[in-house]
Amino acid sequence: MSDFYGELSGELNLGSDSYTIQIKVMHELAITQNVLDIALEQAEKHNAGKVIKINLVVGEMSGVVDECVQFYFGFLSKDTIASDATLSFKRIPITAHCYDCDATSPLEEFNWVCPHCHSSNIEVVGGRELYIDSMEIE
Amino acid sequence: MEIKVLQDILSANDRIAERNRHLLDEKGVFALNLMASPGAGKTSLLLETIKRLKNRVSIAVIEADIASSLDADKISKEGVTTLQINTGGACHVDANMLNNALESISLEDTDLLILENVGNLVCPAEFTLGVDRNVMISSIPEGDDKPYKYPLMFSVANAVLVNKIDLLPYLEFDFRNFSRGVGVVNPKAALMQISCKTGDGMNEWISWLLAEMKK
Numbered sequence: 001m002s003d004f005y006g007e008l009s010g011e012l013n014l015g016s017d018s019y020t021i022q023i024k025v026m027h028e029l030a031i032t033q034n035v036l037d038i039a040l041e042q043a044e045k046h047n048a049g050k051v052i053k054i055n056l057v058v059g060e061m062s063g064v065v066d067e068c069v070q071f072y073f074g075f076l077s078k079d080t081i082a083s084d085a086t087l088s089f090k091r092i093p094i095t096a097h098c099y100d101c102d103a104t105s106p107l108e109e110f111n112w113v114c115p116h117c118h119s120s121n122i123e124v125v126g127g128r129e130l131y132i133d134s135m136e137i138e
Numbered sequence: 139m140e141i142k143v144l145q146d147i148l149s150a151n152d153r154i155a156e157r158n159r160h161l162l163d164e165k166g167v168f169a170l171n172l173m174a175s176p177g178a179g180k181t182s183l184l185l186e187t188i189k190r191l192k193n194r195v196s197i198a199v200i201e202a203d204i205a206s207s208l209d210a211d212k213i214s215k216e217g218v219t220t221l222q223i224n225t226g227g228a229c230h231v232d233a234n235m236l237n238n239a240l241e242s243i244s245l246e247d248t249d250l251l252i253l254e255n256v257g258n259l260v261c262p263a264e265f266t267l268g269v270d271r272n273v274m275i276s277s278i279p280e281g282d283d284k285p286y287k288y289p290l291m292f293s294v295a296n297a298v299l300v301n302k303i304d305l306l307p308y309l310e311f312d313f314r315n316f317s318r319g320v321g322v323v324n325p326k327a328a329l330m331q332i333s334c335k336t337g338d339g340m341n342e343w344i345s346w347l348l349a350e351m352k353k
Contacts, residue, residue: 027261096322134141
């Protein structure tokens with residue numbers, strides 16, 4: 001896969017400002033390649049002729065940008081049975097446990113305090129999800 | 139037809155990471171993955187660590203950069219085995235790249251293997267490698283808000299080193315805010331303040347590292 005990165009990073013290097021964009025995209029590229037690999041493997045296992053939809057679950061902490069994955073999926077899935085597949089992203093918020101009021105709840109934005117009692121005595125317990133939940137095939 | 143998959147997207151990487159872990163364990167190598175943003179002091183920490191440990195343990199270093207061998211050249215001057223891998227545009231080292239690199243290192247002769255990951259606070263955190271410990275550096279000029287902005291990176295670190303504390307008189311940095319952030323995402327992480335320039339905190343870091351190697 002390293003050769004592939006090289007090839008693509010060349011194309012994406014659009015000038016002096018492109019560095020951060022390139023880094024972001026590279027990260028999603030590896031993820032997208034894995035999504036496609038798993039989808040094709042599953043499709044083959046179920047003797048499917050076509051992948052219609054892939055349902056992904058992505059925690060807010062994983063730092064995955066949906067649009068990037070979508071963009072690369074279109075590129076990577078060309079000439080495969082998943083080329084027309086739609087990707088659906090279910091985002092899971094960062095969830096924290098509060099040691100003061102004992103509630104476990106999703107954090108509002110990235111403000112890092114308990115939404116119930118506003119305590120900062122919290123610990124993150126969820127939001128790192130990054131998996132394929134299900135697929136539609138035919 | 140809908141089918142349930144329930145598979146981690148990076149499970150292929152995780153499987154190779156597991157192979158790395160077995161290989162390193164089998165050869166008795168303690169492996170460290172060093173992560174930080176560009177310029178936080180990864181190479182400086184490596185050099186200072188090597189200077190203090192090279193007569194006590196056998197060290198090998200893997201330098202990962204998008205391009206160039208500038209860091210590997212600096213490290214190899216210290217007389218330790220250094221392998222440069224260029225990730226060819228990729229922003230992180232994945233388990234497979236590490237696996238390939240391990241083939242080129244004489245693991246039997248190595249006690250401590252340090253991987254200097256690509257300078258980046260986002261992507262390297264996503265890819266498990268099969269190493270013994272993840273260590274990250276966050277430096278004073280980067281600001282005290284980094285644990286809140288890059289929670290994943292801080293959540294995977296076994297130790298967080300705050301580097302460049304010699305700059306504290308010149309910059310605003312609220313340690314309480316920083317350590318609260320680390321505590322929220324990763325209460326188990328060891329938190330140390332260091333300066334690679336003055337040597338402050340280096341004894342604590344070296345003691346931590348040696349203690350972890352014995353575990």
